[in-house]
Every structure is written in C-alpha cells, then in structure tokens.
Amino acid sequence: MEQLRPMQLPDPVSWWPMAPGWWLLLVLIIASMFGLVWWLRRRWADPRRYALAELKSLQACYSPEGSDQTALLTHCNQLLKRTALTLYPRHDVASLSGDAWIAFLLNSSKGCEAEALQCLKDGAYQQNVEYDSAALLKSCRQWLKTAGKRGHNNA
Secondary structure, three states, rough: OOOOOOOOOOOOOOOOOOOOOHHHHHHHHHHHHHHHHHHHHHHOOOOOHHHHHHHHHHHHOOOOOOOOOOHHHHHHHHHHHEEEEEOOHHHHOOOOHHHHHHHHHHHOOOOHHHHEEEEEEEHHOOOOOOOHHHHEEEEEEEHHHOEEEEEOOOO
C-alpha cells in the first residue's frame, strides 16, 4: 500500500464555457427585457392616454347644468381633432370638417354614437346649441379609447 500514490481529484467544474441551453436562456431574457421596455415606452407615450386625462378634466370643468355648452362643444372638438392629427396622417385629417369630420370619427373608431357626435358638425357656429353633453362626452371617451386601434376607412 505504501507504493500507491494519493488519490487524484478531478478539476472543479467551470462555469465557462456555458452550455448552449444557458446561452439560449440568456438571449431570451435579454430579448424579453428589450420587448418589455419597448412595450412600456409605447404605452406610456400613447397620445390617447393624455387625451383621456384632458377629457376627464373637461368633464369636471363643465357641469351639465348652467355651464357654457358651446365652450364644452368647442373644447371636445379641438381635443378630438388634436388627437386625430397625432394618430392619423395629417393630410387625411387636417382639412376635415362638417359631415366629413363626423364620418371620419365614426369610421375610425367603434362604439361611438352618431347622434351624439352630430353636434360637433356645426354646433360651435351656433349661438344656442342644444345637445346632450353626457352623450357627447361618452362618445368622445369611446372614440379616444378605440381610435387608431384598427384601420380607418376614409369616408
């Protein structure tokens, strides 16, 4: 027994080079992190989000009783036009007014009530405007939520 050399232990297992499965996992983690950052930036920079917040403040400023209905109508129309200009090509939206504007709003979104949006057509140019402000605000909110999420048909 004295002639036997001491037992030789193998070298410890090194973490480098990594097995192909670890490389694949690393690539998937990095790709998913980039995808998450891209998705979050896109979601937070969405103009509809800011427009909905502005609509909420408009709704708080103009109560249905006793407030200036023409001013609410004008502000809603301006908000929809500004948002449409950011979501759609400028040459498709900028020149729209009257019936073409209402048709665009109805075609570019789903769930909006045509009767509620008709006051946008020429309501700002009349002195005494009669319309349902709650229905208008509801339709504006619906348009802002669904606009740009599907292709629009230019009417």
